[in-house]
Amino acid sequence: MNTCSKCGNQQIIIQKKHSGQSLCQECFIESINEKVLKDTRKYKLLEKGDKVLMALSGGKDSVVALHILNLLREKNIIDIVAVTIDEGIKGYREKGIEIAKGNTRTLGIEHRVVSFKEYFGRTLDEMMGQDGTRPQGDTEPRHACTYCGVFRRWILNRVAQEEGATKIATGHNLDDETQSILMNYLEGNINNLIRIGPKSESRDERFTVKIKPLREIPEKEIGLYAIAADLNVHLAGCPYVGESFRREIGGFIKELSENHPTIMYSTLRGFDKIKSILKKELTPKGNTGECRRCGEPSAGELCKACSFLEGWE
Amino acid sequence: MQVKVIFGEENLTEDVPEDYTIKELLKKLEIPSETVVVKKNEAIVIEEELIQEGDTLEIIKVIFGG
Numbered sequence: 591m592n593t594c595s596k597c598g599n600q601q602i603i604i605q606k607k608h609s610g611q612s613l614c615q616e617c618f619i620e621s622i623n624e625k626v627l628k629d630t631r632k633y634k635l636l637e638k639g640d641k642v643l644m645a646l647s648g649g650k651d652s653v654v655a656l657h658i659l660n661l662l663r664e665k666n667i668i669d670i671v672a673v674t675i676d677e678g679i680k681g682y683r684e685k686g687i688e689i690a691k692g693n694t695r696t697l698g699i700e701h702r703v704v705s706f707k708e709y710f711g712r713t714l715d716e717m718m719g720q721d722g723t724r725p726q727g728d729t730e731p732r733h734a735c736t737y738c739g740v741f742r743r744w745i746l747n748r749v750a751q752e753e754g755a756t757k758i759a760t761g762h763n764l765d766d767e768t769q770s771i772l773m774n775y776l777e778g779n780i781n782n783l784i785r786i787g788p789k790s791e792s793r794d795e796r797f798t799v800k801i802k803p804l805r806e807i808p809e810k811e812i813g814l815y816a817i818a819a820d821l822n823v824h825l826a827g828c829p830y831v832g833e834s835f836r837r838e839i840g841g842f843i844k845e846l847s848e849n850h851p852t853i854m855y856s857t858l859r860g861f862d863k864i865k866s867i868l869k870k871e872l873t874p875k876g877n878t879g880e881c882r883r884c885g886e887p888s889a890g891e892l893c894k895a896c897s898f899l900e901g902w903e
Numbered sequence: 904m905q906v907k908v909i910f911g912e913e914n915l916t917e918d919v920p921e922d923y924t925i926k927e928l929l930k931k932l933e934i935p936s937e938t939v940v941v942k943k944n945e946a947i948v949i950e951e952e953l954i955q956e957g958d959t960l961e962i963i964k965v966i967f968g969g
Contacts, residue, residue: 592951603947615947650965810937813965817940818947827967837968844937 596621603818604811607851615818622815626658626803633788635801636757638667643755643798645746646672646694646701648686648824650816651761653693655804657821659759660697673749675742676705678713679829686824693822702749709745710899714738714830717902734830737898744886744895750798762802765809768857769839777835784869786861794878796887808854904956910934911964919954926950928960938966 592612593600599614606612613621630636642659646652662668674690676683687703694701707713718734750758767786774783790800804812816823831837846853880886881893883900892900908915910932919928925948929936936950942961943952954960 592949601946602949605949605951809966813963814940814947816965817942817963825963825965825967831968840968844935847937 604814608855619815619819622654622807622811623658623661625807626655627661629788629806630662630801630803633801635789635803636662636668640756641669641671641754642757642759642801643746643750643753644670644672644699645742645758645760646674646690647761648674648689648693649761650813650821650823650825651763651804651809653689653761653821653823654812654815654819655759655761656693656697656699657819659803660699663699671700671702671753671755673746673753674701674703675745676703676707677738677742678706678715680715682826682829685826689822689824702753704745704749706741706745709748710741710895714741718830733832733834735834735836738830740894740898744884744893746800747798747886751796755798758798758800760800760802761804761812763804763807763809763812764854764858765840765843767802767805768843768854769836771857771861772843773836773839776839780868780872781874784865784872787865792878794887796878806855806858904954906954906957907959908932908962909959910962923954924950925952925954925960928954929962932962934962934964938968939964 591600592602592605594602594614594617595611596617597614599617601614602612603615604613604618636642644652644656644659646656656670656672659668659670663670672690672694674687676687691701691703705713706717714734714737717737746758749755770786771783774780774786788802788805790797792799843854876889878887878889879891881888881896882891883896884893886893886895890897904919904921906917906919908917908928917928917931919931925941925943926936929939929941929950940963941948941950942963943954943958945959945961
């Protein structure tokens with residue numbers, strides 16, 4: 591009979607193919623908590639006294655990250671303020687916001703809901719136009735995820751400044767990270783490739799440091815944690831997610847993982863080993879300036895968010 | 904033998920043979936096992952778990968892609 595590798599309980603909820611370990615509900619939750627907190631120390635993601643801005647969508651990844659980081663808040667090691675960004679996706683985002691509010695209320699964590707409408711004057715639905723394909727006036731068709739990513743990053747950095755946060759935490763998981771490594775390598779996007787890591791390392795102090803505490807936890811295990819710990823999470827897919835290169839790569843890695851269960855870990859480990867050399871050799875020279883429109887740090891005259899906004903005016 | 908299956912809004916009754924596993928049921932229903940967590944009679948189980956007559960199986964989708 592298969593029993594829990596830690597306590598011998600016969601009721602196991604996971605058999606880890608990559609390590610051969612079997613775990614019961616209680617030991618699984620404990621092992622994830624320990625792994626995340628260990629990685630937080632190993633990569634020096636947090637320091638005592640940090641004020642963490644948790645990017646909380648209400649989805650499983652960010653809710654799990656919030657609950658685990660809260661273990662450090664309870665010990666008075668860090669402070670947390672959560673922010674939920676309402677992109678303005680009708681019929682989808684409302685539920686996530688309610689769930690995010692519920693989680694922060696339960697934990698007694700300060701929570702802000704901010705929107706694209708309030709910062710940029712339009713919702714994502716309005717940006718994408720009636721037919722949902724592209725913003726009016728934009729000649730180059732782009733996926734909604736491109737706009738959403740750019741505007742969300744802008745808001746996160748701005749809210750972090752407003753809140754005096756010293757770190758921004760996101761719920762990125764092992765699947766997200768290996769997809770990013772493979773995508774950027776295959777696309778030859780070395781600038782983005784060398785930015786991947788557990789902690790952002792911008793030389794510009796105006797960018798708040800971003801951390802990914804769940805970076806070494808597979809997405810499936812985060813889903814299992816959310817159910818096992820009985821967390822209230824928003825389980826739904828964004829209506830704008832269509833076919834994308836990331837999705838193709840995600841499918842490819844999942845397929846490979848069936849017969850090669852360690853493939854995501856080895857992709858990450860291999861990349862982490864060569865990253866410092868790549869970074870040293872290939873980091874673009876030059877200082878970051880300031881966006882003439884919003885004042886945020888930017889390599890060009892306009893930051894990416896403002897270049898979209900100006901294009902639509 | 905018959906089992907009750909709950910998947911999202913759907914409530915199904917499925918006929919499955921003896922010694923059938925969760926993994927085989929997911930395959931029959933064409934649900935990728937790496938995207939779901941399964942509860943048997945309200946307790947989380949692994950996909951190698953055997954199904955028994957009268958079981959209630961809740962299939963919870965946790966990965967949506969994107």
